[in-house]
Amino acid sequence: MRVLVVTNLAPTMENHMSGIFVVRRLQQYPKFHIDYLAISLGFEDCWDVRFVKKLLRKNSNAPLDQLLDVKFEHALISRNLAKLLLWRTRLIDNAKLISEYVHRIESMLGDFQFDLIHAHGMYEIPAGEIAYLLARKHNKPFVVTLHGSDVNLLMPKRKQRYTEIFESASKCIFVSKALLEKAKSFGYSGKNAVVIPNGYDPEIFKPMDxxxxxxxxxxxxxxxxxxxxxxxxxxxxxxxxxxxxxxxxxxxxxxxxxxxxxxxxxxxxxxxxxxxxxxxxxxxxxxxxxxxxxxxxxxxxxxxxxxxxxxxxxxxxxxxxxxxxxxxxxxxxxxxxxxxxxxxxxxxxxxxxxxxxxxxxxxxxxxxxxxxxxxFTWKNIVFAEMRIYRDVLGLLKLGGTDQ
Structure with missing residues (x-):
């Protein structure tokens, strides 16, 4: 099985812990015989944006190519200060930006023939919406995982669009029942929803003296x-x-x-x-x-x-x-x-x-x-996600895995 993973929740040079829950998931994929291409979504700042960030002591957010044994390819859109301000004030159409990401990702695929797309997050760079458009163009199923603020803070601003994307997904994964209920309060039916929380690494988090x-x-x-x-x-x-x-x-x-x-x-x-x-x-x-x-x-x-x-x-x-x-x-x-x-x-x-x-x-x-x-070990969490993948692709058995 080949999975295209798209997200803006990925480690950066400044913060290796950014999107660590995505990294930990991807670490488990080889154990389940999953071949994946992970693409992080972000911006390539021009000199004027970098200058302002330096003055404001803001992190550069430059992407990290690899963390642990997980590699990311980067779909970066160039932005100068004018473009940043126009986008922040919504004077640039969000659809145009999303379309740029879709084309950038397509140019990066090479000979990677994916079976499905898994998007993590619907934040300012809405991975779920990008996956939705890619899935339609390539006639492939897509799954989106919602992690928190994307539903709690951003969905109220774009209820209709978020609901359309959620309803169109083969499966919508929510990290808690409470988050699912919040999405439903904004108009989402929940018909294709499943709750799978984040997990932990038992090799790291364990009792010590x-x-x-x-x-x-x-x-x-x-x-x-x-x-x-x-x-x-x-x-x-x-x-x-x-x-x-x-x-x-x-x-x-x-x-x-x-x-x-x-x-x-x-x-x-x-x-x-x-x-x-x-x-x-x-x-x-x-x-x-x-x-x-x-x-x-x-x-x-x-x-x-x-x-x-x-x-x-x-x-x-x-x-x-x-x-x-x-x-x-x-x-x-x-x-x-x-x-x-x-x-x-x-x-x-x-x-x-x-x-x-x-x-x-x-x-x-x-x-x-x-x-x-x-x-809640990552192995158990990813096993549950693999069952979703198999279900989406119509495969009834989890052959070749050990729980």
Missing amino acids: KEQMRRELGIHKENTHCVGFVGNLIPIKRADKLPEIFESVVKNIPNVRFIIVGDGALRDKILKQMKDLDVVFAGRVPQTEVAKYMNAMDVMVLPSRQEGFGAVVIEAQACGTCVIGSSNGGIPEAIGFEEYVVEEGDQFEERFAKRVVEVLKEGYNINKLLERAKE
Whole structure:
């Protein structure tokens, strides 16, 4: 089977973790005898755009050719500052841009004769829409996976077009039931939908000695709890409220060290607000280091205002670390235990901190977390996606695979 994968969710020179869930999926493909061509969608910035980005200290987003053993080809559209501004203000027809990507991808195919197309995401560069047009031109089926903000934030702006594309797909994969329901609230029927979450790598995310990890990371402190956050420091993650949550926790349990793993626009602001707290800021680190920090934590928090699924929950649980999360999006599905979910509403930050304190004092069943995480290994997740491929292509048996 040959699969053409198109996405703008791919690693960059600045951020190797961008689109890591796509990379981890593709790593599994050879085990299922899948031949693939992965194409990342992006822009090739002209000198004026690069100059402005440098002034604004913005990342260049230059694509990465390979991460781990997964290779990407790049479909890049050239843009100068004028073109960027016109596109941002929607004065350039989005259809023209999408058509450019379709032609660029076709010129890259060579002798790669694909059986189906799998698009990841419907973001500002809508991979699903590009796959839709390619599939029509080449008379091939296409599958699209929706990951979160594409539905939560962008679909409301283009309900009719998104719905048309979703309905036209052979299968629409959503990373959570909550995300599927949100798409249905915008007019999508759900008739061709399936829910397959993101997964984790059990070779990376696994239990390690807590004290040893703290010493190795240089964050060990006697008789101290560790509460952490892993993710982008942006409003949708409710990173702006981390200082308030952490301050409420420390009022009840003074001996707490806080760990923040990630980066983003709110970094400087929240670090300034937490200057009087015991905080370790790790920044953006590789997944192997993320796993060490998760093992060093007693509790991890995910208070997001919206979340497609929340794969960091599964990763933390696979390390034996309890996660307290909000009731938004797919977080409750990821957590799996209602006692660790805090309902959205009035005095949220106060109630959230209270639950963190309770769990720190009461403890939790590590084995229960480890057992739950097992079903979310990337091998199991991709096996489920392979069944979708076979179903779409009318192949009833999964010959030549081992689950």
